[in-house]
Amino acid sequence: MMETTSSNLEVEARAGGRRTPLLSQRRFWRSVGDHTVLWLGVLFMLAPVLLAFLTSTHDAVTIHRDGLQFLPGDHFGETYEAVLFGATGFTGKATGLVMTFNSMVLGIGFAVGKIVISMMAAYAIVYFRIPFATLAFWVIFTTLLLPLEVRILPSYEIVQKMGLLNSYTGLILPLIASATGTFFFRQFFKSVPDELLEAARIDGAGPFKFFVDILVPMSKTMIAAIFIIMFVFGWNQYLWPTLITTDEGYYTLVRGIKQIIQVWVGANIPEYGQAMALAILAMLPPILVVVVFQRWFIKGLTESDK
Amino acid sequence: MKRVIFGSSWLPYAFLAPQILIVIIFFYLPAAEAVRASFYLENPFGGGSTFVGIDNYKDVLTDDNYVRVAKFTFWFSLLVTFFSLAIALLLAVKADTVLRGAKSYRILLMWVYAIAPPVAGLIGVLMFDQHVGPITDVAALFGYKMQIGVNYNDTAAAMIIISIWKQVPVNFIFFLSGLQSIPKAVREAAQIDCRSSWRRFWTVTFPMLAPTGFFLLIINITYALFDTFAVIDVVMKNEPGSNPMTLVYKVYLDGFRGSDLGGSSAQSVILMALVLLLTIFQFRMIERRVHYT
Amino acid sequence: MIKHLIAAGVLLASAATAAAQTKIELWHAMGGRLGEVVNEIATNFNKSQKEVELVPVYKGTYEETLTAVIAAFRAGEQPNIVQVFDAGAATIISAKGAVVPVEDLLKKAGVSFDIKDYISGVRYFYADTTGKMIGMPFNSSTPIMYFNVEALKKAGVTPPKTWEEFEKVTAPALKKAGFVPLAQSHLPWIFTENFMSRHNLPFASNDNGYSGVKGTKILVNNDAIKAHFTKLKEWKEKGFFGWYGAGWSDNQAPFEKQEVAMWIGSSGSFGGLTKSAKFEFSATYLPYWEAVTAKPTQTFIGGAALFALSGKSDAENTAVAKFFAYLTSPEVQYLWHRETGYVPITKAAYELATKDGHYKRLPAAEIGIKQLNLPAGEHTKGYRMGFYVQIRDVMNREYGRILTGETTVDAAFKAIEAEANKLLARFEKTVK
Known part of the structure; x- marks a missing residue:
């Protein structure tokens, strides 16, 4: 595997993780473009999850009234403790x-x-x-x-x-x-x-x-x-x-x-x-x-x- | 068609048996019951039933509202399928190309798929909430008063975007696995033959992805048609009102919520026939162009 | 040695009682805090006696619970008790032999039963033609009008008793004071079902559907209600009435945010509002049209009831009766009322709550019960229509289209009448 001599970057990266030091400018901008697309994708996909996490640290009444929260709240410990250790249901079996x-x-x-x-x-x-x-x-x-x-x-x-x-x-x-x-x-x-x-x-x-x-x-x-x-x-x-x-x-x-x-x-x-x-x-x-x-x-x- | 080398023996039958058996017991038996029920009007608790012939079908097909719902379903499925495939393909190709952080991107992009559906729906709805939703606030900045649950088009847009959001990771995973399974030799050859990455994508990568792509096309259509009703339900807060809905949601409303077994069965038989025709058509028209080896 | 023997004897005895214990199952749809209270009641019941062990099982939403019990019933795996919501009640009540009427169950088990013990607006909602109680009302509520005390003070008005007053006095003043005067959360329940009952108008033929499914026709296409919706549309355009879609919480939120001054919701909304509303609020009766009636009548309940399913042994049915007796005892009803905001279903529980000073502390909590105790009329006990869930959906759809201007009031009510009657005719064929 190591003797791959192809000038292709991707293949090489995959094979050994080594990179050619000379990145042509075009390639650089293309890679910036790629990363931008991916970052936008990640943002589109993950922003709501992040908001869910931030929101989970607030109390129910705040969420009920004001919706999703963009800043962390002060109910993190309380909420997560209740979720992790509290049993739901009648018999207490459902921990x-x-x-x-x-x-x-x-x-x-x-x-x-x-x-x-x-x-x-x-x-x-x-x-x-x-x-x-x-x-x-x-x-x-x-x-x-x-x-x-x-x-x-x-x-x-x-x-x-x-x-x-x-x-x-x-x-x-x-x-x-x-x-x-x-x-x-x-x-x-x-x-x-x-x-x-x-x-x-x-x-x-x-x-x-x-x-x-x-x-x-x-x-x-x-x-x-x-x-x-x-x-x-x-x-x-x-x-x-x-x-x-x-x-x-x-x-x-x-x-x-x-x-x-x-x-x-x-x-x-x-x-x-x-x-x-x-x-x-x-x-x-x-x-x-x-x-x-x-x-x-x-x-x-x-x-x-x- | 694959060049078949192995002749018949007991092996293929033994290999097929478990799947066929499960499918017959857990799909065809219940499905047959649904077909039977579509010719009856019966009390779900079994108090009584009347054979009504094709009346259930007639009632469905002559209902103006049903036609309205069917039209919306068409546009909804088209948009959801197209955008969830397009976005996922773009991201998969990029994630396959970049050198730095490829792994992290992969994980981050697959991440959302793991969130529990009821909460995914809840987050989606809160994003679009007509009083406190951040997206509604952004729309207001542009002078647009977005009102989910009141304005038909706004509600439809929210349903479509949330449905796409939930489906992109699935397609991403499959596209990425498809890309990864393109033999290295082919990649290398392509690298030399085609300098333009755009052309390389369409002449080499895309055809190699076609088998996966075709699979995903079918899967996404069935997703848009059948698996989105939880999203739709949560967007309209369990009160359909005058909001848009899809055919499967109507099946759910009448059968599951309204206990109309006959009517909802007739609707699902109609739906199944339509989708079967659609897929046969796709197998005929599209799969022919898919080269497998 | 003797100690050991005694210990063994005690062990044996307790084993024997454990074996003699009848286990009964209750499937319910109460999530969150409500579910916790159900569990609390069950635990208390199990502690209060030794013969019966009640196991409550949460089965999802009302719809999911109903489907689960249908599936189970068909396969002979049904629980002893199931909670069914108001609009779905016709399905289970009309099914021959699916349920054991509560009244029969209690009487057979030797539990004293008098329907007059129940609050008047609750009494007959889940009863049959003859007035025999079939389902035990469980979580019951009725639509009442909440108002923002400060807002009304600022506008210099008092809560309106009639819609005429609302239109002429309340709404213009509130609008001037910068509020949306009115919103509501459930058009079919509040402005249709209870509109009929408040004005003592017939909602369906065959005694609102109680005297059998045969030939039952909906009577919704009448002038009184059409006039009401014409006004609603007019008020919406004038800025007197805010409509935020069919979703319940979307209409409640602007009241909590003090944008809307008066909101018609459920008497059961009280508990939630005390937490979410950061202002003084109170409640009053559902207004009526003086032009329609000079003697407004009571409203009836919404919510859900508990049904005892058939196909169970006498021992289990007796156990169910014991649980029902426990559930309807004043103390338990008061607990349920206090913790959840649902109305207590018996007069005794109401008296207990009064005596305990509950309404002195929270006057608004009493409005629902008082409204259910207003004079009754011949059309105020409730309604019984098959496929009513779908009928409600049709109403909601057409009402939405009226308010967004997609259809006219006349066309909408014609459509509702036609589709509802078609559904009723279809339902008739399911019970033959």
């Missing part, structure tokens, strides 16, 4: 820790389940000459077209009949029934060069070995991307868990947040500060996932295609 654990189980279970199942299905659809492959794809694909909210009553009935109410399986499985992952991996597998497969075949690799030893490692970047997306999706589930669990031991963070915000309007002032504080705290694990998995972004195909 911050329990809710974090449940959200974590949902996030990981959902992401892993979906990746495994959809990679397998996409592999079968793309790499095999089986009858009905197209049909199978459309059968899976159609699931994108009817959101869970619409089929929620019959879904509940099925989960109940299978005895999965108040269980992690019941929480996770029905959510996996959507085509995002399969569709995504299908797109990727289709763009993997055919030569690879031929080479593998010459080496005597069977379909299973090819999948496990070559295709899966090659998909690292893709897996990372979809893991982040799916983890957060699972992490943030609200409606389905609310519906199929009655045991407070299954409370998730988002449910905790909703319970704080949702107060019959006018009757009382919701603890906006606490809701935002909980949301800020609830962001940390997904961000950890992002930080961990974004490393895979730099590796992936760029290395393995050599």
Whole structure:
């Protein structure tokens, strides 16, 4: 890797982190432009989050009356303490820790389940000459077209009949029934060069070995991307868990947040500060996932295609 | 079409089985129930039901308001899809190009996606609040009186911007992963062949991104159509009033909120048929131009 | 040794009572502070006796709770008690065999029940044709008019009793003093449902829908209410009335910011206002049109009720009855009233609150109850219409369009009448 002699900066930076000292002026201005765009992007995306954090340090009445706050307030300790150590709910089972654990189980279970199942299905659809492959794809694909909210009553009935109410399986499985992952991996597998497969075949690799030893490692970047997306999706589930669990031991963070915000309007002032504080705290694990998995972004195909 | 090398054996079936099984149990069975319900008017608690044939469909399609909602849905989906893709693509390309701080940009740009949806909606609404929203204040500086919840267009704009804001990180992550998976050899070759980065992008990078792009196009349309109802709900504060709304929000209103199982099922069947047609069309027209290898 | 035996015996005994304890579940939609009070009541109830253990479960918004209970009921997993909001009550009440009427439940369990114990405006809202109580009113409130004391003083006016007074005296003076005279937070609830009740006008045929769903027609397209909305539109243009959309809080905020001088909200808004309003405020009755009636009548409640679901054992139903008896006891009602601002539903609780000096401390807290205790009329007990959530949405939509000038009052009420009647006809087919 180190002997890359290309004059290209990006490639070099990626390879070894060394930089050519001579930056032409044009390149400099282009890089300024790039950074400006990125900074604007970051501003657009993150300013509201920053405001949420600042706002979370104020008391509920201030937020209720004056909206978002641009300066830190003096309720930081109070609010965050209440959120971290106070238990919500009736039984006291739903502490911050329990809710974090449940959200974590949902996030990981959902992401892993979906990746495994959809990679397998996409592999079968793309790499095999089986009858009905197209049909199978459309059968899976159609699931994108009817959101869970619409089929929620019959879904509940099925989960109940299978005895999965108040269980992690019941929480996770029905959510996996959507085509995002399969569709995504299908797109990727289709763009993997055919030569690879031929080479593998010459080496005597069977379909299973090819999948496990070559295709899966090659998909690292893709897996990372979809893991982040799916983890957060699972992490943030609200409606389905609310519906199929009655045991407070299954409370998730988002449910905790909703319970704080949702107060019959006018009757009382919701603890906006606490809701935002909980949301800020609830962001940390997904961000950890992002930080961990974004490393895979730099590796992936760029290395393995050599 | 992929050059298929592996013949059939038990393997592909075994690989497909789990997904198909889950999809049938947790999607097609409930969906079939929704289709059945669309021909009935029934009490949700099961007190009684009447077979009404296609009356539910007729009621939906002859409703003036439904047409109004459909029109808004069209524009809403178009704008949300276009802008969330365009912004994310721009940011992903830039984040892929810069040398300094690439990692930090990546993390910062993915960050928002992690925020819990109800709070994301709350922040969005507070930004646009008609009394204390900072964006409303900025608009006032330019002499524009922005009134979310009262002015139809203002409300629509807020819904669209918040929806885009929530979707950009998803697209960013996927675009970036797509960019990163472009083989180095190709990048290097492109670097030599095309000096202009603009041309390089459109002749080399963009076609290489096409498979991901097509996936994202479909995903974003379904996002705009189906997954935005939480945003819409929070912007109108759970009181639709004369505010704009999308077709799925109407399904939610009638079915979820109003317990009209028959009517809302008919609406979702219509919606599903429309979107299915739209996607088949896209697969036919657009995917043909996508080169996979 | 004997000590050990005794200890064992005590253990056994306590185990036995634990086993004999009936566990009942309550699904509710009370978030935030309200949810905490519900939990407090449940904890107190569990401590107050040994036979029943009540487990309250928060199930999201009213809509989410209703959907959750529908899903559960269809699968036979329903809780013992569920909280259903006013506009959704027709769905559950009209479903044959879905609920055990509260009155039957209590009587069967040997709990004394007299509907006359309940405050008059509360009594029949969740009752059936014969006046039998089906759902137990839980969080109940009624629309009242709050006013900024300083603002009215500055303008040199007193809170208006009638809309005529508002138009001629109050509004011009308040406007001159630099205020938007009036705002309100829920047009269908305040200026439609309770407009009808305040003027004792029929809201729907079939005794406001109480005597069965068959052929029920909405009677909203009448001159009195059309005149009212024509005035509202006129007032909005004149600067007498501020309308900030259909959202509740958007209309309450300008009152809290002292831009609006009088605001019609819920009697339950009281608790929130005491925290958010940094000025002296008080409340008065919902005004009426003298031109429509010389004898204004009471309003009725909004909010939600508790329903006992069917398909449960007698033991569990008895347990539910015990909880209801506890819940309606004056002390608990007073606690609920004091902590949340919702009205107490029984006369005894009202008397207790009075005796305790609650209204001496907070006179505005009494207005809602007093208004519910005003003389009743034949059309003031409430309304019962199917798919009423959608009907409210239609009203809100058309009212919004009136006030933004997209439609006329006549066209709007024609549209509401047509769409509402279509919905009612559809609902009729769901209960056959």
